[in-house]
Amino acid sequence: MKQLNRFKYAMMGIRWLVFKDNHFIIHFLLGVVAVAVSAILGIERIEWVFIVSAIFMVLIAEAFNTSIEAAVDLTTSTYHPLAKAAKDAGAAAVLLSSLYAVIVALIIFLPYLF
Numbered sequence: 001m002k003q004l005n006r007f008k009y010a011m012m013g014i015r016w017l018v019f020k021d022n023h024f025i026i027h028f029l030l031g032v033v034a035v036a037v038s039a040i041l042g043i044e045r046i047e048w049v050f051i052v053s054a055i056f057m058v059l060i061a062e063a064f065n066t067s068i069e070a071a072v073d074l075t076t077s078t079y080h081p082l083a084k085a086a087k088d089a090g091a092a093a094v095l096l097s098s099l100y101a102v103i104v105a106l107i108i109f110l111p112y113l114f
């Protein structure tokens, strides 16, 4: 029963991210595009593993970032250097994961295109 509740709350979190967080939905749509391009190019099984991992890594980073932003906003509405550090570090996590996804996409897609 407790496990079922945890699943229910996780699904509520995903629903909140999808409907309230523009960045999450943009990254999700980019992931859909990456899956479509992968399917069109007919990439190998191991390449699928990297593409899917990169997509999930970005979405997971975005979910944590949104969670951090919500927690910080709950704590303070005024300027605080620690609030800035927390939000900037969360944004850095999204940036790093996005960079990883772009590098993986370039390494996998470019040889199919040229």
Ligand SMILES: Nc1ncnc2c1ncn2[C@@H]1O[C@H](COP(=O)(O)OP(=O)(O)OP(=O)(O)O)[C@@H](O)[C@H]1O
Binding pocket: 069, 076, 077, 078, 079, 080, 081, 083, 084, 087, 088, 091
């Ligand atoms: N309470 C605060 N104290 C200090 N700096 C803050 C504070 N709130 C936001 N900032 C700074 O402003 C930046 C943007 O914060 P904001 O909450 O607008 O996030 P965002 O990335 O624009 O997300 P969203 O568009 O989803 O609200 C943060 O990365 C941080 O540098």
